[in-house]
Amino acid sequence: MTALRPGKLPDVGTTIFTVMSRRAHELGALNLGQGFPDYDIDPRLTELVAAAMTAGHNQYAPMEGLLSLRERIAAKLLSVYGLPSDPEREITVTLGATEAIFSAIQAVVGAGDEVIAFDPAYDSYEPAVRLAGGRCVRVPLTQPGFRYDWERVRASVNVRTRLVLFNSPHNPACTVATGADLDRLAAVIRDRDILVLSDEVYEHVVFDGAAHHSVLTHPELAARSFAVFSFGKTLHATGLRIGYCVAPAHLTAQLRKVHQFNTFSIAHPLQHAIAAYLQERPDCGLELAAFFQAKRDRLRSALKGSGFALPPAQGSYFQLLDFSEFSRAGDLEFAETLLTAGGVASIPLSPFYAVPQRLPFVRLCLAKRDSTLDEAAARLNAFAARPSRS
Ligand code: GLN
Numbered sequence: 001m002t003a004l005r006p007g008k009l010p011d012v013g014t015t016i017f018t019v020m021s022r023r024a025h026e027l028g029a030l031n032l033g034q035g036f037p038d039y040d041i042d043p044r045l046t047e048l049v050a051a052a053m054t055a056g057h058n059q060y061a062p063m064e065g066l067l068s069l070r071e072r073i074a075a076k077l078l079s080v081y082g083l084p085s086d087p088e089r090e091i092t093v094t095l096g097a098t099e100a101i102f103s104a105i106q107a108v109v110g111a112g113d114e115v116i117a118f119d120p121a122y123d124s125y126e127p128a129v130r131l132a133g134g135r136c137v138r139v140p141l142t143q144p145g146f147r148y149d150w151e152r153v154r155a156s157v158n159v160r161t162r163l164v165l166f167n168s169p170h171n172p173a174c175t176v177a178t179g180a181d182l183d184r185l186a187a188v189i190r191d192r193d194i195l196v197l198s199d200e201v202y203e204h205v206v207f208d209g210a211a212h213h214s215v216l217t218h219p220e221l222a223a224r225s226f227a228v229f230s231f232g233k234t235l236h237a238t239g240l241r242i243g244y245c246v247a248p249a250h251l252t253a254q255l256r257k258v259h260q261f262n263t264f265s266i267a268h269p270l271q272h273a274i275a276a277y278l279q280e281r282p283d284c285g286l287e288l289a290a291f292f293q294a295k296r297d298r299l300r301s302a303l304k305g306s307g308f309a310l311p312p313a314q315g316s317y318f319q320l321l322d323f324s325e326f327s328r329a330g331d332l333e334f335a336e337t338l339l340t341a342g343g344v345a346s347i348p349l350s351p352f353y354a355v356p357q358r359l360p361f362v363r364l365c366l367a368k369r370d371s372t373l374d375e376a377a378a379r380l381n382a383f384a385a386r387p388s389r390s
Contacts (some may be wrong), residue, residue: 009127013184016351020335024345030376033345035171035317036238037367045235047276052272061268063260065093065244066266069271072278073244079282081217089249093271095263097201097243100228102128104197104245105163109134113162116153120146120172121350122199125165134162138354145312146173150184157188163195163351164188166215169202169315172363174351176206176314179213186220195251196221201230201243204288206315216246226251231274233317234285236367240270256318292317295366295373302377304382317367321346324360326384335362342383344376 013019020033029037064070072088076081085091101124109115117125119138126136137156140151153164165230166185168177185196198215206212215221226247232238245255278284296319300310309322326362327334331348339345346362364376 001358008131012127016347020345020347023339027339027343029339029343029345030372030379031345032364032368032376033347035365035367037236038372039236039369040279041235041237044280045237045273048270048273052269055272057269057272059268061093061265061271063265064256065091065266066268066271066275067091069275069278070244072282073246074274075282076278076285077216078244080200080285081214083214083216083222085246086249090246090252092245092247092252092259093266093277094228094243094245094259095266096232097228097230098124099123099201099259099263100226100243100245100255101197101199103262104226104228104247104251104255105129105134106132106258106262107161107254108195108251112160112226114158114160115163115165116156116161117165117354118148118167119354120349121354122166123165123170123351126354129163129165136165137161139354140357141173141175143359146170146175148177148184150181150188153185154188157192157194161192163197165197165199167199168213169200169205171199171202171316172318172320172347172352174311174313174318174320174363175318177213178212179218181216182213182215184223186218189224190220194224195260196225198227200226200227201233202316203229204234204285205292205317206289207293207313210314210363211332212315224249224251226255234288235274235277240267240272240274242266242274252259257381292366295368295370297372298367298370299364302374303380306377306381308380308384311361313366317365318363319366320349320361321364321380322360323362327360330358331360331362331367334360338362338380338383343379344383 017034024031070091074085074087077085105128109132113134115129117136119140129136134338203212215225230243307325313319335348350356
């Protein structure tokens, strides 16, 4: 029998999110790992989904997305960012942000191209680059605080560089890029044939009165960026799997060439429902910062005195937990101990690194009921107080 070929991603396993959710379920642990809410969505959205199906919107949607939804997205870009956009030529509805990221990468990265990604980076970026035939050049975010080293970015760019993968608010670092970061990024790629793919799915989840700086609001970057957003995050419904990509017309045209053969078109009744919902509630999303900040503060104050240190969380719907007081183990091992001995599922950061660092952090999801966060804090406090520390 001939040996089976190893496939194109021989070193890639099942994502840490799927693994931890599965383990949490098996063990009956509290799941603060994979990022998804455990509370109900707005019942009005449920009604609108039912209404859209009843009204018969059950066949293929237009490939680029329902026009009325893209118009609502354009209205939002105008009201939130003061940004005029053309829904016909600059906005594409995708199967979650993940498809937008994947399709954009396939559209513009080819064999031999290099892509700058930061370390840590969301886990889907690098496999998408590799499947396109490209190679990720990972630039570490520096400690403490996961900061950009723009000189190192500059030194990593060369004639093969095609794309920079940017992400703010950052998952898993929980940091928010500044306007100065965008200026530095623009300066690095100026006069070069380099594009930007900016993952902004946590655009509304920025804490302590700070602002989200979208690449779309930076004219120089906007001219060469794909910006990616998520209704799953904004509407507290990750199961919708609907996101969108905003990019100049010439980049959108490239994206759609892949999108049409990748997912083709996105759930039609859901697009109708979201369009109607946005019409009724055009400001939805604006309350997310206060909503998640209250959850962040609740969890942080419940863990005060536990011995766990809590690095600043500037945005995203996560909070990092620093376990260095309790264990010298690596983060994968600590996450397993916390799961089995503490009854709390978290996400270690190693899977987000190309060059794993020995950092004492696991990630906790804040998008949970207050009662879930209180129970998680109680379990973490009990774990911290147990006599046998590993
Ligand atoms: N975005 C989610 C997170 O960071 C994971 C989604 C997934 O499982 N692919 O937790």
